[in-house]
Amino acid sequence: MPNDPNPADIRLRGLTREDLPALFEWYQDRRVADRLVGGYRLRGRDEAISYMQKWLEPSSATFRLIIVDAADQRLGLTILSGIDLANRSAELSIFIGPQALRGKGLGKAAVRLLLDHAFLDIGLNRVELRVLDDNVPAMRVYEACGFVAEGRMRQAAFKQGRFADVILMSILAEDHRRLQPATASATT
Ligand SMILES: CC(C)(COP(=O)(O)OP(=O)(O)OC[C@H]1O[C@@H](n2cnc3c(N)ncnc32)[C@H](O)[C@@H]1OP(=O)(O)O)[C@@H](O)C(=O)NCCC(=O)NCCS
Numbered sequence: 383m384p385n386d387p388n389p390a391d392i393r394l395r396g397l398t399r400e401d402l403p404a405l406f407e408w409y410q411d412r413r414v415a416d417r418l419v420g421g422y423r424l425r426g427r428d429e430a431i432s433y434m435q436k437w438l439e440p441s442s443a444t445f446r447l448i449i450v451d452a453a454d455q456r457l458g459l460t461i462l463s464g465i466d467l468a469n470r471s472a473e474l475s476i477f478i479g480p481q482a483l484r485g486k487g488l489g490k491a492a493v494r495l496l497l498d499h500a501f502l503d504i505g506l507n508r509v510e511l512r513v514l515d516d517n518v519p520a521m522r523v524y525e526a527c528g529f530v531a532e533g534r535m536r537q538a539a540f541k542q543g544r545f546a547d548v549i550l551m552s553i554l555a556e557d558h559r560r561l562q563p564a565t566a567s568a569t570t
Contacts, residue, residue, distance in 0.1 A: 387457060389490065392449055398438070398448075404479065406434070419512045421540070446461050457479060459476070461475045470507040471510065475511060511552075513548065514548060529551040529552060531549050
């Protein structure tokens, strides 16, 4: 990638079949896989890509969105899952794919875009997430975007051969409105 993408220029777009090889490569990086709360399984490329095909099917409960720069270069993945329109809540997850692009403000910008979509387009009231208790960079990003820690889920994940505590965090629409008054005022 010639220049580092500017966080102000990134956008989210729906996942396509052409994105799956990049996703496979990103999931090979243990610095990503070991930080995600979900389990990890080694798969071959063909098996993994065939498994991911089902992510392309339309779903009202899960949105997988690729983070791209102004030139549509793929930067990472964000997911809004468990979308519950009765309780108007969902769960967020994210990673930045290329290691060289982590720590440059892209994660924070992408979380803010996903929260705008969740609160201002879909009309959700609560977005929550789960993060491993030693994932300091991720927690910094979530706090900067308005998430607050709600509690510690003891030994809720099994990572790298040991149980790890998981922190449950959430943000409400009213928190987001307070932090992003310029965008939020467009719909209020
Ligand atoms: C977590 C992740 C999405 C954040 O995206 P990012 O683009 O790297 O994050 P940003 O650059 O926007 O912000 C990172 C913040 O963490 C801080 N940080 C980075 N490394 C740190 C460290 N070792 N200790 C403390 N803070 C650290 C940065 O200073 C920055 O905070 P600041 O803006 O207050 O200075 C990305 O690092 C990633 O994909 N990590 C691997 C997968 C992962 O952990 N996903 C989240 C699972 S819950």
